[in-house]
Amino acid sequence: MADHTISRRRLLGTAGATGLALGAAGGAAGYAAASSGSSGGSDGSRAPLTSLGSDEVMFHGKHQPGITTPVQSCGHLVAFDLAPGTGRKEAAALLRRWSEVARRLMAGEPVGGEDRDTDVARDAGPSSLTVTFGFGHGFFGRTGLEKQRPAALDPLPEFSSDRLDKARSNGDLWVQIGANDALVAFHALRAVQRETGAAARLRWQMNGFNRAPGATARPMTTRNLMGQVDGTNNPKPSDDDFNRRIFVPDKPADADPAWMAGGSYAVVRRIRMLLDDWEKLSTKAQEDVIGRRKADGAPLTGGTETTEMDLEKTTEGGDLVVPLNAHARISRPDQNGGAAMLRRPFSYHDGFTAKGEPDAGLLFICWQADPLRGFVPVQRKLDRGDALSAFVRHEASGVFAVPGGAGPGEYVGQALLEG
């Protein structure tokens, strides 16, 4: 966890990375504290608000929340297009309203008075809620800010495995919501929508999930719907070059406009998994596709999840242990000029396609200071020779410029909109 995301639990000095019970005494402000004064459950008992509910991520900070914050169990991604008549001034007012509602939501406070709040999150703590805002390519033209558009928002190259649905791709504005409670996340989504008013119209919306805190003893990495350990090679906040890889520097170089200081770029891909085909493979065949053991994510060449892969190791018969087209070999950072991105995905499951196949997979979200050094070169390599590509379809895509965080009294994007 980077230093800008300070959870209430950390402030209170309790230990542990996830899910330790804190008890009602440490309950969050707002809704949950208010409910402590009301009557108990209908059987007269009162269950403790554990740290799952009371954990609070700070809205204000150098970077926006939801980037280095530990990934939550529930997520919503939503994109809007600016409405006709929404220019720079109206967009600034929208981002100011959104920032205020995000600050309140993340603190577990009701939003905008009794008649404006839907009460769906009432009784609950903020449950590690984060709300993150980004700008898409179209935003800048519609607000007369073309000159401020980062080059990183230029359309991505086309990849041969793309089957992109334009209606579910891109968008002028993007909002990422995450929380460890589904009702808290839904409440936040509706609140953000309500504040949108007439300034912008919904373009697309996707729901995702991850493992619940406390369900597993594996804290740093999760599994995806293929059953693979996911996120092993992520850069760590303790890495020397973590900030340089993920965030635009305080004094951006040529490629980035000054308003992106402390910001990051999000590449979002809806990647459907062809699970009916995947699950027909033996575990051994799946491991050859990935290059790692399914049980624990360790390289096929041995060790644990964090052991370096031995790319040269061969079997007694002379074959490479990690096949040339294994996903983990091709996507390794040191095979891609040191490129690195912070993968922070959600799984998704929207029932079934018209063909009866599961409409499920990964809402892939990766964060980087420069997509042309992060996502693009890796995806280009994967697109050419990744054994995994036979089992996935990229169905939607977007790139968003996510500005730095807002200080007290500021709103997200202020340096752009009032710059």
Next chain:
Amino acid sequence: MADHTISRRRLLGTAGATGLALGAAGGAAGYAAASSGSSGGSDGSRAPLTSLGSDEVMFHGKHQPGITTPVQSCGHLVAFDLAPGTGRKEAAALLRRWSEVARRLMAGEPVGGEDRDTDVARDAGPSSLTVTFGFGHGFFGRTGLEKQRPAALDPLPEFSSDRLDKARSNGDLWVQIGANDALVAFHALRAVQRETGAAARLRWQMNGFNRAPGATARPMTTRNLMGQVDGTNNPKPSDDDFNRRIFVPDKPADADPAWMAGGSYAVVRRIRMLLDDWEKLSTKAQEDVIGRRKADGAPLTGGTETTEMDLEKTTEGGDLVVPLNAHARISRPDQNGGAAMLRRPFSYHDGFTAKGEPDAGLLFICWQADPLRGFVPVQRKLDRGDALSAFVRHEASGVFAVPGGAGPGEYVGQALLEG
């Protein structure tokens, strides 16, 4: 929690209704215990498997799990139709396979050997997983068991607020999956589907959610997506007549076949909420629609959530405090001949409709010994004069006969299929 659902936490003698940390020492068997022997997280740390993950509901028992089990945060409902050529014998084999996979899943064990398990639930505890099986009207004709079909499966009366999609209604077989971890629930869904083989074909599938354990201090009731406290008037396991209302008796009377001993009937309704309209109402107007305070679920006539509603109380101006068409007035058990059902719903959110309205609401599931005394009379009254009906649409419907639980060595439905 009824006595047949014994969680691992209860066996270990720990206290509290939800979410207290148990620690890795109390970790569940199977997957999670196995992972304790492997390497830790990629930062070397190891988060505890809390009771959220380690809680285990027993598969075997007098009743099936998932009826009186506390509702979980993630749910899947799925219906199948028997395939041509699937008769009584093949259906019996299917229920035997399903029962075995449910038993293993609920114990947190891998299913059917390394190459059959998808590993999606690996590392996690059973997370209060329940898998519940039911039979729909069509099942009996296709298996030559018409004479065993309960009268309770006759089609429900049509209600004026119904806008039913037949493709998402009914079905020969119904499976309800619930867990406090989304990946555990998804893993179970895929495992059940895999065991289905060629015997049955997917008819419909829906995903739902509830509040996460630990997110709130309100243990007995949850909120729905309208922000209302939901489930206040549910019968309690401590009620004298609880079992009589919810379960078919050990020696069924005339209306029920013998094989339904210990069983229950589930009425399932996908109820879309017209949230854009609902959220335009003031809190006061919403409370008049429901007849209860939004903040804590107490009747408008005062007290707490569990206080009896004073149906005669008037304002100084002489108006009834709880309007005649208030939802809570009309649906009160003592206004319906003592009828009662156990409501155990999930919320759902499938994005947006073609009109841009939220496709969200309630996967209403209620349990009763007799739908003609439980769901039907209440819904008939609501259909005539419920103020809430302007804000909801019933979009799918099903009634399922859920047989009693299986003992060790038995499978669910055995008394029907081998009777």
